[in-house]
Every structure is written in C-alpha cells, then in structure tokens.
Amino acid sequence: MKIIIPILLFQFLFHIQIKAQDPLHIKNRNLPCVERKFHLYIHLVSDSLGNINISESDIEKQLEIANQAFKPICISFDYCKIDTVHDHSFFHINDDEEIELLMSRFQKKRRINLYYTGSVLDENINSYSYHSGILTENSGVIIVPLSGKGLIHELGHTFGLLHIFETKFGAEKADGSNCAVSGDLICDTPAAPYVLPNKTCTFTSKLKDINGDFYRSEIGNYMSHFFCAHCFFTTEQYERMVENYLASPIKMW
Numbered sequence: 001m002k003i004i005i006p007i008l009l010f011q012f013l014f015h016i017q018i019k020a021q022d023p024l025h026i027k028n029r030n031l032p033c034v035e036r037k038f039h040l041y042i043h044l045v046s047d048s049l050g051n052i053n054i055s056e057s058d059i060e061k062q063l064e065i066a067n068q069a070f071k072p073i074c075i076s077f078d079y080c081k082i083d084t085v086h087d088h089s090f091f092h093i094n095d096d097e098e099i100e101l102l103m104s105r106f107q108k109k110r111r112i113n114l115y116y117t118g119s120v121l122d123e124n125i126n127s128y129s130y131h132s133g134i135l136t137e138n139s140g141v142i143i144v145p146l147s148g149k150g151l152i153h154e155l156g157h158t159f160g161l162l163h164i165f166e167t168k169f170g171a172e173k174a175d176g177s178n179c180a181v182s183g184d185l186i187c188d189t190p191a192a193p194y195v196l197p198n199k200t201c202t203f204t205s206k207l208k209d210i211n212g213d214f215y216r217s218e219i220g221n222y223m224s225h226f227f228c229a230h231c232f233f234t235t236e237q238y239e240r241m242v243e244n245y246l247a248s249p250i251k252m253w
C-alpha cells in the first residue's frame with residue numbers, strides 16, 4: 001500500500017502522459033502506462049581487425065526482447081542512429097577509466113546511448129550502466145557485450161532499479177520485514193544475497209541473514225546477477241521505473 005498512494009498521485013499529476021493500461025494488466029494490478037518510445041543512440045565498437053560483429057537485425061531482435069519486458073508499462077525502445085567506434089582499445093572494457101574515456105568521446109546527451117563491445121569488465125559483472133541514468137541529460141549510458149546479455153538488466157538500472165542483492169541501505173532480512181528501507185527498497189522482490197551463478201544456473205547458498213534465516217532468491221528477476229535465468233520484473237519494480245521516469249526533469253528523447 002505504501003507504494004500505491006504516491007503512484008496514484010503521479011497518475012493524477014501526470015494524467016496527460018499516462019493512458020489506460022491494456023486489459024491484460026488491469027486484471028493483475030493497474031500498472032501505469034507511459035506510452036513512451038525511446039530512440040537509442042547505438043555505438044558499435046570494432047574489434048582489432050576493424051570488424052563489426054553484430055548486424056542491425058541482431059540489434060533489432062535484442063530491442064524487441066527488451067520491448068516485451070517493458071511492455072507492461074508501455075515503454076519501448078528503437079534506435080535513431082548507429083555509429084561505429086573505430087578504436088579497438090574499447091573492444092574490451094576493463095575499468096571505469098575506460099568507460100569514462102569512451103563516454104567522453106562518443107556519448108550523446110539526452111539519449112540512452114547503447115554501446116556494444118566484445119566484453120565489459122568481467123564475466124560476472126557482464127555489462128554496465130549508470131544507475132538512474134534517466135534522471136540526467138548525460139547519464140544515459142549502457143554497455144553490453146555483442147550478445148546483448150544484460151541489456152534489460154541495465155535498462156532496469158537506467159530507470160532507477162537497484163540489484164535485488166543491494167546492501168548500501170543495509171542488508172534486507174530474509175523474511176523481508178525491513179524491505180522498505182533496506183536491500184533494493186522494493187518489497188515484492190525477495191531478499192537476496194550476492195551469489196554468483198554456478199554452471200547449472202542454480203542458486204545454492206548457505207548464507208543466513210542477521211536473524212539466522214536462510215535466504216531464498218528469485219534468480220529469474222532481471223535485477224539479479226543470474227543473467228542466465230533472467231525473465232521478469234515484479235509489479236513494484238515496474239511501478240518504481242515509471243515513478244523514476246516521471247520524476248525525471250530531463251525526459252530523454
């Protein structure tokens with residue numbers, strides 16, 4: 001309930017931007033619908049031989065998968081321009097310094113900039129974005145490997161979602177009793193510890209919370225680091241993304 005009241009207030013204040021939700025989602029819960037298509041600026045980093053190893057149709061397929069994930073809140077993604085980064089030193093992104101350098105050379109303001117490279121940081125981190133990048137004009141940055149793995153996860157961060165294993169506000173208890181002020185600050189995601197996926201993409205952890213209770217996790221949630229299992233956002237995650245988008249003073253193009 002804590003979340004519903006501010007969302008209703010947003011709906012009232014921004015009623016012009018929010019249209020009626022399609023019947024499928026009304027059945028479940030009345031998610032806000034922002035009817036917004038974001039036109040991404042895409043940058044393809046060439047490899048050491050100068051080759052680009054991804055096609056426009058590959059990109060379109062990846063965006064279509066992202067569109068399905070964001071459909072419940074009527075957000076979709078297309079691209080307005082694709083350029084090539086002819087500097088293979090960026091083909092393997094190793095650290096934050098390289099990310100800053102990449103952005104300083106190629107980033108376009110007021111757009112979600114999507115960079116495709118060979119690899120981003122390490123295998124477990126997989127991909128990169130600015131948290132709440134949607135809130136400021138020069139922070140719409142997402143870097144993914146050519147497979148597109150992690151794209152929806154990074155869009156989640158861009159729209160203000162935290163990891164389900166976030167601890168900067170304190171660790172969430174396994175029973176979720178402090179969910180509103182700890183972990184990812186969202187209550188319909190379970191408390192989860194940071195556990196790396198194993199080869200079979202299953203969650204096995206003997207970690208316990210402060211009360212001695214074992215954690216369970218939702219590895220399929222897009223905001224886990226189980227990229228191998230990603231398949232859903234929760235209702236409150238959708239609501240939080242809309243809330244963040246509507247709170248943005250910038251509104252990305």
Ligand SMILES: [Zn+2]
Pocket residue numbers: 153157163
């Ligand atoms: Zn992340």
